[in-house]
Amino acid sequence: MKIAVCVKRVPDMDVRFRIGADNISVDQGGLKFDINDFDAWAVEAALQLKDKNAGSEVTVISLGPDVVQETIRKALSMGADRGIQIKADKVPFDGLAIAKALSAELKTGGYDLILFGKMSPDSSNGVVGPMAAELLGLPCVTAISSLEIANGKGTAKRELEGAQEIVEFPLPAVLTVDEGLNAARLPSLKGIMAAKKKPLQIKPALLAEPQITVRKLELPAERKAGRIVGEGAAAVPELVRLLQTEAKVL
Amino acid sequence: MTDFYNLDSVLSEEERAVRDTIRAFVDEKVLPIIGDCYIEGRFPKELVPEMAKLGMFGANLPEEYGCAGLNNVAYGLIMHELERGDSGVRSFASVQGALVMYPVYAFGSEEQKRHYLPKMASGEIIGCFGLTEPDYGSNPSGMITRAREQKDGSWVINGAKMWITNGSTAQVAIIWAKTGDDKSDKSIRGFIVPTDAPGFTAKDQKGKLSLRASDTSELVLQDVKVPATALLPKTGGIKSPLMCLTQARYGIAWGAMGAAQACYEEALAYAGNRVMFGKPIGGFQLQQQRLAEMLTELVKGELLCLHLGRLKDAGTFTPQQVSLAKRNNVSAATDIAREARRLLGANGILAEYSSMRHMANLESVYTYEGTHDIHTLILGQAVTGLSAFE
Numbered sequence: 001m002k003i004a005v006c007v008k009r010v011p012d013m014d015v016r017f018r019i020g021a022d023n024i025s026v027d028q029g030g031l032k033f034d035i036n037d038f039d040a041w042a043v044e045a046a047l048q049l050k051d052k053n054a055g056s057e058v059t060v061i062s063l064g065p066d067v068v069q070e071t072i073r074k075a076l077s078m079g080a081d082r083g084i085q086i087k088a089d090k091v092p093f094d095g096l097a098i099a100k101a102l103s104a105e106l107k108t109g110g111y112d113l114i115l116f117g118k119m120s121p122d123s124s125n126g127v128v129g130p131m132a133a134e135l136l137g138l139p140c141v142t143a144i145s146s147l148e149i150a151n152g153k154g155t156a157k158r159e160l161e162g163a164q165e166i167v168e169f170p171l172p173a174v175l176t177v178d179e180g181l182n183a184a185r186l187p188s189l190k191g192i193m194a195a196k197k198k199p200l201q202i203k204p205a206l207l208a209e210p211q212i213t214v215r216k217l218e219l220p221a222e223r224k225a226g227r228i229v230g231e232g233a234a235a236v237p238e239l240v241r242l243l244q245t246e247a248k249v250l
Numbered sequence: 251m252t253d254f255y256n257l258d259s260v261l262s263e264e265e266r267a268v269r270d271t272i273r274a275f276v277d278e279k280v281l282p283i284i285g286d287c288y289i290e291g292r293f294p295k296e297l298v299p300e301m302a303k304l305g306m307f308g309a310n311l312p313e314e315y316g317c318a319g320l321n322n323v324a325y326g327l328i329m330h331e332l333e334r335g336d337s338g339v340r341s342f343a344s345v346q347g348a349l350v351m352y353p354v355y356a357f358g359s360e361e362q363k364r365h366y367l368p369k370m371a372s373g374e375i376i377g378c379f380g381l382t383e384p385d386y387g388s389n390p391s392g393m394i395t396r397a398r399e400q401k402d403g404s405w406v407i408n409g410a411k412m413w414i415t416n417g418s419t420a421q422v423a424i425i426w427a428k429t430g431d432d433k434s435d436k437s438i439r440g441f442i443v444p445t446d447a448p449g450f451t452a453k454d455q456k457g458k459l460s461l462r463a464s465d466t467s468e469l470v471l472q473d474v475k476v477p478a479t480a481l482l483p484k485t486g487g488i489k490s491p492l493m494c495l496t497q498a499r500y501g502i503a504w505g506a507m508g509a510a511q512a513c514y515e516e517a518l519a520y521a522g523n524r525v526m527f528g529k530p531i532g533g534f535q536l537q538q539q540r541l542a543e544m545l546t547e548l549v550k551g552e553l554l555c556l557h558l559g560r561l562k563d564a565g566t567f568t569p570q571q572v573s574l575a576k577r578n579n580v581s582a583a584t585d586i587a588r589e590a591r592r593l594l595g596a597n598g599i600l601a602e603y604s605s606m607r608h609m610a611n612l613e614s615v616y617t618y619e620g621t622h623d624i625h626t627l628i629l630g631q632a633v634t635g636l637s638a639f640e
């Protein structure tokens with residue numbers, strides 16, 4: 001099987017973000033970056049398929065400036081075979097521009113399976129995978145939480161509100177990966193050393209003029225401090241009164 | 251994680267990647283169980299296969315022997331992260347890598363290296379290092395364990411070793427013994443002794459109040475017979491085990507800062523959350539001073555490790571430089587752990603928090619691999635040219 005996984009470099013979400021001087025981007029000072037979790041699960045899914053199907057090859061693709069090579073190497077250190085950087089000065093906000101640049105590369109690869117993360121937490125659009133599928137004219141299943149491939153056909157599960165959906169699809173196909181599909185392996189120390197020797201191609205991005213641009217970025221309003229109305233059972237009547245009259249939720 | 255001096259910026263991508271793998275392993279696998287292991291007084295053996303799979307054992311030894319072939323800074327970062335989990339877990343990896351695999355690598359025959367190193371890297375064979383004896387701790391040159399060569403070239407070993415990390419877990423023990431009739435330390439040689447050999451017994455040392463999540467055992471060797479191939483051929487004199495200790499002490503200097511970091515982070519978080527007299531205790535000058543002192547010693551110790559690592563990678567570091575780092579960093583870490591424990595108030599005495607566990611663990615680290623005092627004397631000798639030992 002030939003499998004492609006598209007991965008994005010994203011900031012560690014556990015930190016406090018600051019808005020940059022331009023008011024349209026996040027201040028990158030002091031941020032730590034790593035592979036998007038959803039993309040790491042996509043890499044893991046590809047590696048599990050590779051483990052089951054001898055002779056498979058996993059290609060990792062990332063669009064962005066040279067720093068994304070580190071993200072690609074992370075996937076290589078987990079066990080992917082080769083990497084491609086689609087070189088661009090920055091990652092556009094416009095998902096369609098990204099999808100076009102990626103699909104230009106993806107269509108030349110003859111892949112049986114193309115995996116994306118369901119979304120990336122930094123831009124939260126969740127559109128790149130399905131848009132790339134559309135541009136490639138391939139079937140697309142989004143937000144999968146299980147995956148089975150046999151005899152040129154795939155079966156995947158999707159978690160819905162209060163239900164599960166089992167879908168079947170032919171190959172080649174584009175899938176986007178949700179949480180719960182697997183737990184991504186840690187790169188072993190030998191894997192980290194081996195990654196340096198794996199092929200990493202660099203190709204220029206064919207980026208269309210973005211149609212969507214960010215105009216302004218704002219932090220959410222500070223939450224007002226809570227109030228303690230009393231303690232124990234004695235406080236209940238006052239609490240109920242405030243919930244009715246002030247908060248108006250009862 | 252605090253990186254006040256942006257040390258990440260002077261680490262290579264590969265060094266950061268190694269650190270991140272071990273950091274994630276410790277967060278996911280060690281921290282959730284270590285408090286209970288400590289209370290139960292058991293080494294979490296179940297972690298060994300995964301540690302091996304990730305390549306932690308002998309990670310700075312060459313790839314041709316099944317090891318990861320990392321540089322020494324990356325190796326140090328592994329020790330730092332492991333000890334951020336627990337000194338006992340780091341001790342396990344130190345012993346396996348620096349005190350068992352290293353002597354096989356440095357003093358072993360090619361056959362010994364090919365046979366043992368890949369199996370030790372994969373965790374199939376666990377080792378321990380038997381140098382200390384009941385009556386010879388700081389002065390291992392005085393050891394009385396003796397190996398006598400037989401007519402057929404085999405050896406018979408008699409003696410007792412004490413405080414041996416991994417002693418009851420190991421399949422092989424690197425045993426240091428005097429050979430022949432020579433009572434001087436020049437006759438000391440190392441042997442790879444299978445722990446199931448007749449006459450070899452290991453007994454868990456009970457009653458420890460420190461390093462409880464580690465196996466510490468007493469070894470007795472009574473007429474233990476080993477073939478000629480058990481001898482590590484290139485060992486000769488007390489210098490050989492001391493070379494191993496230099497490797498392990500290097501890792502300990504890093505590891506101690508890992509334990510210190512765990513304590514600092516815990517204290518910092520607690521100071522921000524715990525409200526007393528109407529505000530977080532981190533807002534009081536006394537606690538800020540505590541945190542500032544802890545942070546300062548942490549940064550200094552880490553910078554020391556990093557430079558020492560670069561010297562080791564350049565092949566120019568000296569055992570005395572390692573002594574300085576072990577001495578300073580372990581001592582600083584014990585202080586940081588104690589201050590963190592105090593900042594936590596009553597919660598600080600619980601196993602649910604890590605500071606007191608680290609504080610107690612670090613007392614072992616302060617004593618083993620050359621006590622703080624012994625490293626003082628090593629430095630004293632290095633600068634004055636006068637030995638205080640004789």
Ligand SMILES: Cc1cc2nc3c(=O)[nH]c(=O)nc-3n(C[C@H](O)[C@H](O)[C@H](O)COP(=O)(O)OP(=O)(O)OC[C@H]3O[C@@H](n4cnc5c(N)ncnc54)[C@H](O)[C@@H]3O)c2cc1C
Nearest residue numbers: 379380381382387388413414415461614617618619621623
């Ligand atoms: C948990 C643990 C694990 C260990 N693991 C191992 C292991 O795997 N393998 C192994 O071989 N050993 C191991 N050790 C042993 C350790 O290396 C020794 O305990 C250490 O070398 C000190 O020896 P000692 O305990 O006999 O103390 P002693 O040498 O008796 O020292 C007692 C005190 O006297 C001081 N002192 C000694 N000599 C002098 C001097 N000349 N001048 C001034 N002060 C002096 C010391 O600093 C110390 O304060 C371990 C120890 C512990 C606690």
